[in-house]
Amino acid sequence: MGVLHVGNNKNISIKSYKGIYTAFFDDQLLEHIADVCDEKCFFIIDSNVAKLFAQNLKAMLDSPNVLLVEATETNKSIENILPIYQTLIDGNIRRDHTLVAIGGGIIQDITCFIASTLLRGLKWRFIPTTLLSQADSCIGSKSSINFGKTKNILGTFNPPNEIFICGKFLDSLETKDILSGIGEMIKVHAIDSARSFDDISGDYDKLVVDRAILTEYIHRSLAIKKRYIEEDEFDRNVRNIFNYGHSFGHAIEAATNFGVPHGIAVTIGMDMANRIAAMRGVLPEAHYKRMHPMLQKNFNTYKATPIPLEPFLAALMKDKKNTLSKLGLIFPTGETASIQRHEVALDQEFKEQCTVFLNEVAL
Ligand SMILES: NC(=O)c1ccc[n+]([C@@H]2O[C@H](COP(=O)([O-])OP(=O)(O)OC[C@H]3O[C@@H](n4cnc5c(N)ncnc54)[C@H](O)[C@@H]3O)[C@@H](O)[C@H]2O)c1
Numbered sequence: 001m002g003v004l005h006v007g008n009n010k011n012i013s014i015k016s017y018k019g020i021y022t023a024f025f026d027d028q029l030l031e032h033i034a035d036v037c038d039e040k041c042f043f044i045i046d047s048n049v050a051k052l053f054a055q056n057l058k059a060m061l062d063s064p065n066v067l068l069v070e071a072t073e074t075n076k077s078i079e080n081i082l083p084i085y086q087t088l089i090d091g092n093i094r095r096d097h098t099l100v101a102i103g104g105g106i107i108q109d110i111t112c113f114i115a116s117t118l119l120r121g122l123k124w125r126f127i128p129t130t131l132l133s134q135a136d137s138c139i140g141s142k143s144s145i146n147f148g149k150t151k152n153i154l155g156t157f158n159p160p161n162e163i164f165i166c167g168k169f170l171d172s173l174e175t176k177d178i179l180s181g182i183g184e185m186i187k188v189h190a191i192d193s194a195r196s197f198d199d200i201s202g203d204y205d206k207l208v209v210d211r212a213i214l215t216e217y218i219h220r221s222l223a224i225k226k227r228y229i230e231e232d233e234f235d236r237n238v239r240n241i242f243n244y245g246h247s248f249g250h251a252i253e254a255a256t257n258f259g260v261p262h263g264i265a266v267t268i269g270m271d272m273a274n275r276i277a278a279m280r281g282v283l284p285e286a287h288y289k290r291m292h293p294m295l296q297k298n299f300n301t302y303k304a305t306p307i308p309l310e311p312f313l314a315a316l317m318k319d320k321k322n323t324l325s326k327l328g329l330i331f332p333t334g335e336t337a338s339i340q341r342h343e344v345a346l347d348q349e350f351k352e353q354c355t356v357f358l359n360e361v362a363l
Contacts, residue, residue: 010215012222014139015230016159023138023222025215029127029166034059036125036164040096042088044111046071046103049129052172057102065091071106073258077146078154081110088118098123098161104130104177105137105262109155112143116156126160129169131181132263135218136188138163140229140242150318151250157234167215175208176261176301182207183263183298187245187270188221190291190332191339196224201294240321241339244330245269247319252307254315260302268302268361271295275360276353277331280344287337307358309351317346 013022029036033056037043043060047068050061060066067087069075099122101111108126115124128134141159144152170178182204189196206213225242232239249269252260260268274291277283296303321328326343327350333340344350 010219012139012219012226014159014226016141016233017157018159018161021159021161021163023163023165025165025219027167029164030056030168033057033127036127036162037063037100041065041098041100041125042091042093043067043100043102044069044084044107044114045101046107046129049103049169053169060100060102065097069103069107069110071103073106073146073151073253076106076109076144077148079148081114081145084110084114085118088114093118093122095119095122098125100125100127101160102127102129104128104133108133108137109143109145109152112158112160113145113154113156116143116158121158123161124158126163128163128165130173130177131170131214131218132177132184133181134165134167134170135181135221136184136225138165139222139225141233142235149254149315151254151315153318153320165218167211170211170214176264178208179267179298179301180261180263183245183265183267185217185221186294186298187242187266188224190270190337191228191241191244192224194287194290194337196220197291197294204294204297240328240341241330243321244332244339245273247316247321247327247329248272250319251312251315255307255312256305260299260305264299264302267295267298268307271299271361272354272357273329273331275357276329276350277333279353279356280331282331282333282342283337284335287332291332303361306362309355309358312358313346313351313354 010025011022013020043066045068047070050068099111099115101107111124115122126138128138141157143156145154147153186200189200203213228239245266249266252265252268274288278285278288327346329342329344331342
């Protein structure tokens with residue numbers, strides 16, 4: 001690997017069970033991206049990114065060790081990643097190879113999972129190209145793979161060895177993918193405090209148009225997440241609250257056949273958690289009302305997407321945070337809206353509360 005130009009002092013280092021790894025911020029990365037590869041690298045690249053950045057990625061795309069993958073939820077399933085294992089095995093992958101993922105959360109999850117399992121563990125590097133993956137998923141060690149329609153049910157904890165974040169990738173993202181990333185950023189800020197949520201809400205309109213402000217919030221989001229993942233990397237305790245909006249969000253993704261992008265489904269999921277928490281007396285209604293306009297603004301273009309109740313509930317029941325008899329849900333709680341885990345029975349009352357929200361959300 002060549003010497004890296006690392007453009008500023010915003011790099012974030014994370015302590016993990018594998019040692020310390022760093023997310024390097026480098027807005028010039030595209031100009032010298034070949035520096036992060038050598039003949040021991042095997043590239044797994046989002047096929048859209050390969051097209052959009054063909055010039056910059058030429059060295060990688062010309063390498064014999066490259067695989068282009070279409071970033072879809074269907075491809076992020078155990079069934080559909082088997083051909084990737086086959087290609088790597090046919091390409092004589094060895095333990096001293098490094099997998100390099102270039103893409104968003106889907107390419108990350110696929111690469112991380114393969115790096116955890118192939119040859120009992122390979123090094124891997126990540127160049128996140130979406131807002132969601134730069135501001136949230138790139139740190140935290142998790143890989144998540146779908147089993148058929150059950151979202152993120154297989155997985156491992158395996159942080160990358162290095163991460164390289166370049167803002168120039170964000171220029172070509174579709175609006176829905178910017179909003180999806182903002183959804184996860186809002187979540188992280190809500191977890192930090194009601195004040196952090198209000199800060200990002202106040203700057204919401206600037207996030208889309210002002211790159212410096214967006215970069216600042218990417219950095220803040222990673223800094224907040226770092227505190228939790230260093231304390232509870234394996235998600236057995238405090239890190240659970242990062243699932244705020246996710247049980248509902250994953251069920252919305254499944255019930256809409258993944259028609260709603262992940263971070264936008266999480267934004268709807270947060271609004272749903274707040275509304276149901278308020279209906280159950282767990283959260284003062286004022287907090288639901290305080291957060292609703294911001295959340296709704298972020299999912300507005302998807303609010304008319306039908307979310308059928310039965311498939312939604314069926315997916316919710318499969319959530320990996322559930323116990324045998326109860327749903328494990330994350331609700332903002334009490335006067336401070338602190339994010340906490342609650343166990344909830346999937347009874348008639350809960351189903352009616354879901355129905356109320358799903359009817360309201362489409363209005
Ligand atoms: N492992 C984790 O910790 C974690 C955390 C959050 C989400 N996730 C997973 O991440 C996935 C969502 O990832 P995502 O939102 O990063 O996006 P993605 O990987 O789903 O990609 C979204 C779209 O953006 C395109 N794209 C990627 N980079 C681009 C660029 N620079 N310009 C233009 N288009 C580009 C892709 O081809 C795709 O069409 C979900 O499967 C979710 O479950 C994982």
